[in-house]
Amino acid sequence: MINDKQEIDMLLTSMDRVRVTRIACSNKHSLVCTNTGAVFSWGQNDYGQLGHANGPNLGKRGEQEPGLYCATPKKVFSIDNKHFVTDVACGDNHSIALQANRDALVWGSNLEGQLGIDPSATTWASTPRKLVLYEYMNSSNREGFTSILAREKYSVFVAESRYIYVSHAN
Secondary structure, three states: OOOHHHHHHHHHHHOOOOOEEEEEEOOOEEEEEEOOOOEEEEEEEOOOOOOOOOOOEEOOOOOEEOOEEEEEEEEOOOOOOOOOEEEEEEOOOEEEEEEOOOOEEEEEEOOOOOOOOOOOOOOEEEEEEEEOHHHHOOOOOOOOEEEEEEEOOEEEEEEOOOOEEEEOOO
């Protein structure tokens, strides 16, 4: 059985030649982006905000129960390795990654619409999914993003057209 110290030693060994280029933190979880384009996450995972393909623990009546907790950084493997990640952002229960090809990936809670997706379509995503601006934000153009920001229950996406899109509860 591997203990926490052995797990941290293995992680540090695997990251020997990797540099952290971006860090994002919320009061529940953290993300880092590396010079290889990989994303690592750790912390509370109430709504799948870690991107580890596991999400909300629902009780017998469908109510939210405390989620899984990850104490050490773990790679978010579901992010496509073809386009590496250049920036990351965290809200309380959601995460965003910006890829070099200007695609934004979103995951975690969408209860307040913070993923830029209609909350009636999905309330959470435990793995990153590509945000398509024209599909979810009533834009007629297919364009990429130049910047991302996330806070408690909202997200900000700056598009190539310089339009700023904010997603949150209305």
